[in-house]
Amino acid sequence: xxxxxxxxxxxxxxxxxxxxxxxxxxxxxxxxxxxxxxxxxxxxxxxxxxxxxxxxxxxxxxxxxxxxxxxxxxxxxxxxxxxxxxxxxxxxxxxxxxxxxxxxxxxxxxxxxxxxxxxxxxxxxxxxxxxxxxxxxxxxxxxxxxxxxxxxxxxxxxxxxxxxxxxxxxxxxxxxxxxxxxxxxxxxxxxxxxxxxxxxxxxxxxxxxxxxxxxxxxxxxxxxxxxxxxxxxxxxxxxxxxxxxxxxxxxxxxxxxxxxxxxxxxxxxxxxxxxxxxxxxx
Numbered sequence: 001x002x003x004x005x006x007x008x009x010x011x012x013x014x015x016x017x018x019x020x021x022x023x024x025x026x027x028x029x030x031x032x033x034x035x036x037x038x039x040x041x042x043x044x045x046x047x048x049x050x051x052x053x054x055x056x057x058x059x060x061x062x063x064x065x066x067x068x069x070x071x072x073x074x075x076x077x078x079x080x081x082x083x084x085x086x087x088x089x090x091x092x093x094x095x096x097x098x099x100x101x102x103x104x105x106x107x108x109x110x111x112x113x114x115x116x117x118x119x120x121x122x123x124x125x126x127x128x129x130x131x132x133x134x135x136x137x138x139x140x141x142x143x144x145x146x147x148x149x150x151x152x153x154x155x156x157x158x159x160x161x162x163x164x165x166x167x168x169x170x171x172x173x174x175x176x177x178x179x180x181x182x183x184x185x186x187x188x189x190x191x192x193x194x195x196x197x198x199x200x201x202x203x204x205x206x207x208x209x210x211x212x213x214x215x216x217x218x219x220x221x222x223x224x225x226x227x228x229x230x231x232x233x234x235x236x237x238x239x240x241x242x243x244x245x246x247x248x249x250x251x252x253x254x255x256x257x258x259x260x261x262x263x264x265x266x267x268x269x270x271x272x273x274x275x276x277x278x279x280x281x282x
Contacts, residue, residue: 017066024055033059038117040108041097042070045087060090070094078114082164085114098177102127104148105177112166113143118266122276123149129229129278130154130202137161137200137221139191139214140207143170144184146229150204151183158184159200161191192217199223206231208274212249219253222281227260230277233268243277256282 014034021030029049036047044063048056060072071092078085087095087110095111102124108115127149130136134156141147141160151158160175162168168188175184187194192213203218205228218228234242243259250257261278268274 013066013068017062020062020066021059024058025052036075037063039067039069040110040115040117041099043095043097043110044069044072045075045110046072046090047075056088056090064091070097073110082167083114084112085110087111102149104152105174106143106145106148107170107173107177108143109166109170113164113170115143115145119145119274122146122265126150126204126229127153129227130156133157134201135159135198136202136204137191137194137196137218138204138206139218140205141171141186142167142206144174144178146204146206147171147184148174148178148180151180152178156183156202159194159196160184160186161189161194162186163188163190194221196221200226202227202229204229208233212252215246215249216253219250219255219281225280225282227278227280230279231265232275232277233272234275235272237271239273239275242275246277246279250281258282 018030018034021033032049033046038045044067046059046063048059052059056074063072069092071094072090073087074090076086076088096109099106099108099115101120106115123145126146130150132155136150136156136158138147138158138160141162144160147158147160150156160171162171165188168186171186175181175186200221201223203222205214205218208231222228247257257279259279263276265274265276
């Protein structure tokens with residue numbers, strides 16, 4: 001009953017929003033704007049076409065009033081090693097919210113860390129890849145994007161490594177929010193400086209880098225027969241060489257790989273895809 005009521009309220013808000021936007025924007029462009037927005041907790045993020053830059057404040061207020069949210073932000077860009085996001089504030093106040101997804105709570109501070117809605121399918125998939133009490137290393141855990149579903153639903157023991165102090169502090173809060181203190185071991189460190197006295201059953205590599213050093217480090221920490229979940233970006237024209245390039249790196253450690261899973265997750269930029277490749281190290 002509540003589920004239906006929630007969607008009824010949401011439909012009313014969307015209808016109200018559409019009517020407000022149409023007072024100054026063409027129906028076709030209203031559709032584009034409404035398709036582009038995302039909601040993270042109590043924060044709305046919207047992409048505004050260049051031709052409507054002059055109406056930013058109007059568009060922000062329309063979303064703010066219709067959804068009765070905390071803040072409306074305009075989608076910006078990310079920069080630096082820690083991929084710090086930049087969003088322009090259009091209405092409301094505050095960058096911190098708690099976003100619930102797949103039964104997991106993520107506390108986010110969008111002035112300091114990014115959170116991609118486009119990766120939701122992959123976060124959900126991580127809830128089902130491991131076996132209970134597997135020992136996993138998440139080399140770039142961030143605020144717990146993959147760590148939390150692995151620990152909560154997979155019942156794994158996850159060593160969550162995170163170099164960025166801002167992300168690490170949010171990771172600590174998210175471990176507590178989800179009551180996972182007994183299953184996640186958080187460490188504020190560069191993964192290259194982590195030297196465990198064990199070999200992991202599974203390693204998550206969620207950071208985009210074409211430097212071999214990260215994959216070579218993962219190979220030092222994985223057990224024979226262990227699985228690596230390798231994320232990266234790849235240009236469409238180089239995609240046929242992607243797996244062969246990884247095999248060459250693995251060969252440097254005298255190892256081979258057995259392919260398990262490969263998927264294009266989303267378009268990263270024109271001609272470039274975010275992909276994930278799961279493989280067993282043998």
